[in-house]
Amino acid sequence: xxxxxxxxxxxxxxxxxxxxxxxxxxxxxxxxxxxxxxxxxxxxxxxxxxxxxxxxxxxxxxxxxxxxxxxxxxxxxxxxxxxxxxxxxxxxxxxxxxxxxxxxxxxxxxxxxxxxxxxxxxxxxxxxxxxxxxxxxxxxxxxxxxxxxxxxxxxxxxxxxxxxxxxxxxxxxxxxxxxxxxxxxxxxxxxxxxxxxxxxxxxxxxxxxxxxxxxxxxxxxxxxxxxxxxxxxx
Numbered sequence: 073x074x075x076x077x078x079x080x081x082x083x084x085x086x087x088x089x090x091x092x093x094x095x096x097x098x099x100x101x102x103x104x105x106x107x108x109x110x111x112x113x114x115x116x117x118x119x120x121x122x123x124x125x126x127x128x129x130x131x132x133x134x135x136x137x138x139x140x141x142x143x144x145x146x147x148x149x150x151x152x153x154x155x156x157x158x159x160x161x162x163x164x165x166x167x168x169x170x171x172x173x174x175x176x177x178x179x180x181x182x183x184x185x186x187x188x189x190x191x192x193x194x195x196x197x198x199x200x201x202x203x204x205x206x207x208x209x210x211x212x213x214x215x216x217x218x219x220x221x222x223x224x225x226x227x228x229x230x231x232x233x234x235x236x237x238x239x240x241x242x243x244x245x246x247x248x249x250x251x252x253x254x255x256x257x258x259x260x261x262x263x264x265x266x267x268x269x270x271x272x273x274x275x276x277x278x279x280x281x282x283x284x285x286x287x288x289x290x291x292x293x294x295x296x297x298x299x300x301x302x303x304x305x306x
Contacts, residue, residue: 091238093301095258098233098268098288100206102224105131106194111214120205121231128226129210130196136188143181143188150174150181203228204294232290235268236301239282244305245270248285255304256289265289265303 109131116128157174160166207227210216216225236256240248248267256265268288274281287303 089240089244089305091240091244091303091305093236093238093256093287093303094297095295095299095301096235096237096297097229098235099201099230101200101228103128103197103200103226103228104222104224105129105197105216105218106222107131107136107191108217108219109135109195109215111210111212111216114208114210114212116205117208118205122199122203122205122228124199124201124203126199128197128199128205128208128228131216133192133195136192136195140185140188140192143185147178147181147185150178154178197226199228202231204231232292234289234291234295236265236287236289236303238285238287238303239275240285240305241282242274245283245285248305252306254287254306256287257302257304258291258295258299261291263289263291 111129112132113130114128115126115130116122122128154174154177157166157171161168161171205226206229208225209227210225216223236258248270250267250270252267254265254267256263265287266289267285269284269286271284274283285303
């Protein structure tokens with residue numbers, strides 16, 4: 073009786089399905105500069121693993137720093153003038169229109185300061201997360217012109233995060249759910265993963281075709297995109 077019950081439960085759960093998959097980067101992005109200038113430093117090359125926040129490319133910041141310092145000084149002066157004007161107005165020594173002029177001057181100075189700060193920050197490219205540098209498309213001394221469009225200069229991919237991409241029949245995709253736990257095997261090693269994306273439409277638009285599935289998983293070591301993987305689906 074006990075053996076029969078175990079067998080019935082196994083049948084109800086259904087057999088696991090092993091599907092062939094291909095490893096891809098989970099996050100691959102292109103980074104560019106928001107301003108024009110001359111590249112002063114390039115601190116990483118293709119193949120390097122870099123921590124979050126590391127500056128990868130930096131322009132000569134001299135003009136941006138000068139503009140920032142000037143805007144900060146003007147802002148501080150405008151704020152000080154407005155405070156003095158407010159004190160005089162409260163003592164009925166200053167006309168309201170002069171107070172409003174001082175306030176408007178302070179607001180404009182703050183806006184110029186924020187713009188100069190933004191330009192200074194945009195003069196360098198930093199890693200948005202711990203990443204592998206895939207491509208470095210610029211060299212020190214090179215001029216970068218972004219007057220019309222920002223050109224991608226660095227390509228990075230999130231370190232340790234991967235997708236296993238596969239295709240399964242409609243009957244299989246119907247029983248899968250986003251976030252569902254699965255196992256990914258690559259080169260004899262197994263990794264815990266979760267279903268990250270399920271295509272609602274079949275590839276090629278065929279109602280009885282294959283559906284794209286993406287499984288997100290993490291691995292401490294480098295797994296090159298294109299490697300074969302196997303995903304164990306419920």
